[in-house]
Amino acid sequence: MLKYPKGMRKTESKSPLKQSTSNRGIALEQELNQTNQYYLDLNIAVIHKKPTPIQVVNVDYPARNKAQITKAFYTKPSTTDYNGIYRSRAIDFEAKQTDALTLFKLALIHEHQINHLKAVIKHGGIGFIIIRFSSKNETYFVEAQKIIDLYYGEKRSIPYTWFREEAYLIPFSLTPPIDYLKVIDQLYFEGENNEKR
Amino acid sequence: MLKYPKGMRKTESKSPLKQSTSNRGIALEQELNQTNQYYLDLNIAVIHKKPTPIQVVNVDYPARNKAQITKAFYTKPSTTDYNGIYRSRAIDFEAKQTDALTLFKLALIHEHQINHLKAVIKHGGIGFIIIRFSSKNETYFVEAQKIIDLYYGEKRSIPYTWFREEAYLIPFSLTPPIDYLKVIDQLYFEGENNEKR
Numbered sequence: 450m451l452k453y454p455k456g457m458r459k460t461e462s463k464s465p466l467k468q469s470t471s472n473r474g475i476a477l478e479q480e481l482n483q484t485n486q487y488y489l490d491l492n493i494a495v496i497h498k499k500p501t502p503i504q505v506v507n508v509d510y511p512a513r514n515k516a517q518i519t520k521a522f523y524t525k526p527s528t529t530d531y532n533g534i535y536r537s538r539a540i541d542f543e544a545k546q547t548d549a550l551t552l553f554k555l556a557l558i559h560e561h562q563i564n565h566l567k568a569v570i571k572h573g574g575i576g577f578i579i580i581r582f583s584s585k586n587e588t589y590f591v592e593a594q595k596i597i598d599l600y601y602g603e604k605r606s607i608p609y610t611w612f613r614e615e616a617y618l619i620p621f622s623l624t625p626p627i628d629y630l631k632v633i634d635q636l637y638f639e640g641e642n643n644e645k646r
Numbered sequence: 647m648l649k650y651p652k653g654m655r656k657t658e659s660k661s662p663l664k665q666s667t668s669n670r671g672i673a674l675e676q677e678l679n680q681t682n683q684y685y686l687d688l689n690i691a692v693i694h695k696k697p698t699p700i701q702v703v704n705v706d707y708p709a710r711n712k713a714q715i716t717k718a719f720y721t722k723p724s725t726t727d728y729n730g731i732y733r734s735r736a737i738d739f740e741a742k743q744t745d746a747l748t749l750f751k752l753a754l755i756h757e758h759q760i761n762h763l764k765a766v767i768k769h770g771g772i773g774f775i776i777i778r779f780s781s782k783n784e785t786y787f788v789e790a791q792k793i794i795d796l797y798y799g800e801k802r803s804i805p806y807t808w809f810r811e812e813a814y815l816i817p818f819s820l821t822p823p824i825d826y827l828k829v830i831d832q833l834y835f836e837g838e839n840n841e842k843r
Contacts, residue, residue, distance in 0.1 A: 495765040497725050502697035503715065518700065521715040528694050532729060537770025539736035568692040573734025 484625035496533030539574035681822035693730030736771035743778035
């Protein structure tokens with residue numbers, strides 16, 4: 450459906466994501482934040498990353514009205530990382546990246562995220578997962594229902610070839626870097642006026 | 647519209663919220679969390695509080711795979727605290743409480759929250775603010791547009807009497823404690839089947 454011309458695909462060698470392995474997850478997050486900021490600035494959508502949940506144990510007040518947290522722990526999130534509103538539809542998604550060449554391990558998705566996406570679909574939202582194969586510098590849009598079905602199947606990983614068939618390659622652009630709403634336009638608003646931006 | 651019978655109103659003396667002033671804000675948050683958990687458990691809606699945004703500066707690893715944050719700061723949120731999906735509509739709101747008897751100070755609402763609620767309305771979501779007068783133990787549902795209009799007006803506070811006229815008293819119940827979706831049913835789904843729960 451969203452066949453992406455081979456010649457336009459961003460080549461690996463030029464990607465800043467390739468500079469360091471440890472930066473890859475951060476790069477995906479940064480690109481999504483840039484994308485969401487672009488959508489917000491241009492009044493296209495209002496989608497934000499949720500803050501990382503942290504349990505605060507100790508707080509000091511070295512100065513008046515200046516709280517400094519001195520002991521805290523990361524806690525497990527009960528939802529996905531991103532949500533918001535686009536064309537009156539609730540948007541909810543998780544983003545994952547993998548270094549693997551030939552498969553995506555389902556263990557990278559947590560059960561609470563699966564449960565949350567099930568609830569999102571049930572209540573009428575658009576739920577999906579953005580998956581980046583950093584080795585190939587390809588970023589896919591995967592409908593949540595497809596991942597949910599696979600999650601409860603027998604296999605513990607999804608082959609890369611599956612993404613080529615069943616997921617949607619998000620076209621690379623500079624502004625915004627990950628234009629995932631283009632895929633949503635095609636999947637959920639086909640036939641409507643998608644040229645307004 | 648949502649006239650709430652006087653005799654049913656929860657009396658102040660019985661309220662656990664009255665036990666301590668400092669607990670009041672926490673009590674409102676806890677009651678909203680209980681309410682949202684109830685909605686989730688009964689498959690009525692999927693609405694969550696966003697985590698408090700924290701900027702992490704230092705992390706120690708006292709044990710393998712056990713990260714302990716040793717220096718961090720609270721940062722300003724760019725959105726409201728609560729959002730989710732109900733009956734295919736995106737839900738987005740902020741909750742505030744005041745000890746004042748006769749007015750609500752608009753300074754309790756931050757400009758970024760007003761801007762966010764404007765974006766929510768623009769993109770087709772249901773935006774509102776839940777305001778508790780803890781001295782009266784009354785919790786009101788206020789449509790975001792009304793607060794936005796007042797926010798850009800000349801007055802810096804809203805008299806309590808305004809809430810009696812223009813806002814909707816959320817009926818008190820034990821499960822859930824703050825059944826704000828009842829107000830949304832009346833305001834946004836009037837005439838539809840609201841008896842399904």
